[in-house]
Amino acid sequence: MNFFYQFFFYLFGLIAIASAVTFVTRxxxxxxxxxxxxxxxxxxxxxxxxDAQFIGIIQILVYAGAIxxxxxxxxxxxxxxxxxEVADIKGLGARLVAGAAxxxxxxxxxxxxxxxxxxxxPAPPLHANVVNPIAAPLFxxxxxxxxVTSVLLLAAIVxxxxxxxRRV
Amino acid sequence: xxxxxxxxxxxxxxxxxVGVLTRRNAIIIFMCVxxxxxxxxxxxxxxxxxxxxxxxxFVIFVMTVAAAEAAVGLAIIISIFRHQQTVNLQNINILKG
Numbered sequence: 001m002n003f004f005y006q007f008f009f010y011l012f013g014l015i016a017i018a019s020a021v022t023f024v025t026r027x028x029x030x031x032x033x034x035x036x037x038x039x040x041x042x043x044x045x046x047x048x049x050x051d052a053q054f055i056g057i058i059q060i061l062v063y064a065g066a067i068x069x070x071x072x073x074x075x076x077x078x079x080x081x082x083x084x085e086v087a088d089i090k091g092l093g094a095r096l097v098a099g100a101a102x103x104x105x106x107x108x109x110x111x112x113x114x115x116x117x118x119x120x121x122p123a124p125p126l127h128a129n130v131v132n133p134i135a136a137p138l139f140x141x142x143x144x145x146x147x148v149t150s151v152l153l154l155a156a157i158v159x160x161x162x163x164x165x166r167r168v
Numbered sequence: 169x170x171x172x173x174x175x176x177x178x179x180x181x182x183x184x185x186v187g188v189l190t191r192r193n194a195i196i197i198f199m200c201v202x203x204x205x206x207x208x209x210x211x212x213x214x215x216x217x218x219x220x221x222x223x224x225x226f227v228i229f230v231m232t233v234a235a236a237e238a239a240v241g242l243a244i245i246i247s248i249f250r251h252q253q254t255v256n257l258q259n260i261n262i263l264k265g
Contacts, residue, residue: 017176
């Protein structure tokens, strides 16, 4: 691994974490959503640096593009841009419980992460097609799951329309 | 790079959990759930460097489920807002005994 690769990997990882911390501490939902978009862009960079270019692009298109736009749309539709008068962040007790839960989770993940990892699979050559290696298992081994996903999306569309409609 | 990715993923997931536990705005809690899904995606992608392409296929499925979940969840939030005029979870307690 050369130095620039490592430098940018750490840089974008730290940007992702810093944006996530800023995201959970913002009062205004619009600011929080925009910081979350920042986190997602940094994650897309990490995906591309981990040789998952297709996933990186999909991350930008689907998460940063579509899902977060829907969130922002709902925030503005409900006119929630200003922080509400009722305190949004819970009291000290809940914050302590959350901090303890977070520390416990981190410790658990650190213990799991101490295991020896197997060898890296050699990275694909630079000019290789990046979509084929994902498409082959998706449309062969996981074809049934893929088809079930389409039913799930249909159910979600119908459910969203029925729930958000004013009157049946 | 794999160990660092798993570390970043763990930290992001923890931030998401803390956000869910400390916030009261339903939309922000939803966004924290999205952050947790993103953290899991990062570890899937990192581990796909060790165990083959299946991890990236799973990331695509996770993204699909996340999109469906966001659509249905936001529709539920809109319909709650229509009844209660708020998305603050402290005021939404009609199921409380």
